[in-house]
Amino acid sequence: MGQLFKVAVLPGDGIGPEVMAEALKVLDAVEKRYDVKFERTHANVGGAGIDLEGRALPETTVNICKAADAILFGSVGGPKWETLPPDEQPERGALLPLRKIFGLYANLRPAIIFPSLTSASSLKEEVIAGGFDILVIRELTGGIYFSQPKGIDGAGRDRVGVDTMRYSVPEIERIAHVAFQAAQKRGKKVCSIDKANVLSTSVLWREIVINIAKEYPDVELSHMYVDNAAMQLVRWPKQFDVILCENMFGDILSDEAAMLTGSLGMLPSASLAEGTFGMYEPSGGSAPDIAGQGIANPIAQILSAGMMLRYSFGMIEAADAIDNAVAKVLDKGYRTRDIYQEKAGEKLVNTKEIGDAIIANL
Ligand SMILES: NC(=O)C1=CN([C@@H]2O[C@H](COP(=O)(O)OP(=O)(O)OC[C@H]3O[C@@H](n4cnc5c(N)ncnc54)[C@H](O)[C@@H]3O)[C@@H](O)[C@H]2O)C=CC1
Ligand SMILES: CC(C)CC(=O)C(=O)O
Numbered sequence: 001m002g003q004l005f006k007v008a009v010l011p012g013d014g015i016g017p018e019v020m021a022e023a024l025k026v027l028d029a030v031e032k033r034y035d036v037k038f039e040r041t042h043a044n045v046g047g048a049g050i051d052l053e054g055r056a057l058p059e060t061t062v063n064i065c066k067a068a069d070a071i072l073f074g075s076v077g078g079p080k081w082e083t084l085p086p087d088e089q090p091e092r093g094a095l096l097p098l099r100k101i102f103g104l105y106a107n108l109r110p111a112i113i114f115p116s117l118t119s120a121s122s123l124k125e126e127v128i129a130g131g132f133d134i135l136v137i138r139e140l141t142g143g144i145y146f147s148q149p150k151g152i153d154g155a156g157r158d159r160v161g162v163d164t165m166r167y168s169v170p171e172i173e174r175i176a177h178v179a180f181q182a183a184q185k186r187g188k189k190v191c192s193i194d195k196a197n198v199l200s201t202s203v204l205w206r207e208i209v210i211n212i213a214k215e216y217p218d219v220e221l222s223h224m225y226v227d228n229a230a231m232q233l234v235r236w237p238k239q240f241d242v243i244l245c246e247n248m249f250g251d252i253l254s255d256e257a258a259m260l261t262g263s264l265g266m267l268p269s270a271s272l273a274e275g276t277f278g279m280y281e282p283s284g285g286s287a288p289d290i291a292g293q294g295i296a297n298p299i300a301q302i303l304s305a306g307m308m309l310r311y312s313f314g315m316i317e318a319a320d321a322i323d324n325a326v327a328k329v330l331d332k333g334y335r336t337r338d339i340y341q342e343k344a345g346e347k348l349v350n351t352k353e354i355g356d357a358i359i360a361n362l
């Protein structure tokens with residue numbers, strides 16, 4: 001009897017269930033090829049949680065996640081729930097609390113351009129020739145998304161909206177260690193993003209990152225203001241190896257980095273706690289504009305399942321096999337609409353068809 005891993009499956013809203021179905025098929029295929037069993041328990045989250053159980057993050061869902069070795073998450077949110085009180089909405093009522101409850105402070109978002117997709121990138125081919133391989137490391141449980149006070153005070157035209165950006169020394173230290181250790185295993189460069197010319201959190205961030213860097217003399221550290229970083233990413237992405245960001249900067253820059261790879265639908269992510277527990281989800285959202293049409297790109301969700309095997313289950317060979325199968329399918333010209341161009345060798349396929357092709361190439 002091989003290994004058994006418990007996976008909490010939270011498809012969520014919009015394209016979430018559509019792309020999740022393909023990732024689960026890939027897990028089925030992995031079970032057939034490797035001596036492993038993924039015991040999957042489905043749970044409602046986000047809008048699905050509100051509609052079916054009355055709240056975005058039902059207690060049953062939290063308990064299913066607590067009993068699991070990892071969470072495979074789709075995406076949450078959509079117009080249907082946007083008029084609810086902010087704290088009851090899918091994003092603030094489920095996704096952010098899940099990150100907090102499980103201490104998922106380290107968000108890894110690898111933006112890698114597949115060689116056959118260079119023409120799908122929004123950048124000129126000469127800028128990305130030879131490819132790039134960026135790992136965005138985003139602090140995920142602190143900063144302006146979580147700090148208190150937060151809210152809208154007062155009445156009528158006297159109302160003020162308040163958000164607070166706060167970072168403690170230990171919060172900065174632990175995410176900096178993640179970035180330097182990741183860099184040691186790859187290009188040995190960390191570019192730390194901040195706005196230290198304006199924000200006090202950034203002044204502290206920069207000071208702490210410089211201190212932590214002393215423990216990693218083999219890694220080259222540089223600093224960049226976030227506005228410049230947004231520009232440099234589209235100017236010359238190859239200059240970056242590991243990009244270390246606080247929560248909101250990482251949220252924004254990782255969507256930008258995703259598009260450089262061809263589509264937001266290509267970018268997976270791992271949200272890691274101390275130890276091996278993690279939540280794995282595409283970097284993008286529920287894409288209400290294309291939901292229900294069966295045309296979403298499931299690659300980010302499938303690669304996220306691959307990251308789950310790599311980071312939570314230590315199944316490096318199977319994770320590599322998933323990455324390779326995706327590369328092969330792209331080489332063969334299979335394209336969902338978001339990465340399709342009308343040219344020789346490209347086949348426009350839907351969500352299910354590209355999922356089937358990836359399994360056939362596993
Ligand atoms: N982790 C999560 O659950 C996240 C949830 N959201 C929520 O998702 C909803 C929509 O937000 P948006 O700002 O529109 O961002 P989005 O990421 O859902 O969509 C942005 C654009 O990217 C496209 N896109 C995203 N994923 C795709 C895929 N797999 N295949 C093809 N195209 C894809 C969409 O069609 C859309 O044009 C909102 O309710 C938002 O709060 C947004 C980001 C993350
Ligand atoms: C609710 C948001 C913080 C979700 C998001 O945009 C993300 O995690 O990338």
Ligand SMILES: [Mg+2]
Binds near residue numbers: 251252255283284
């Ligand atoms: Mg985002």
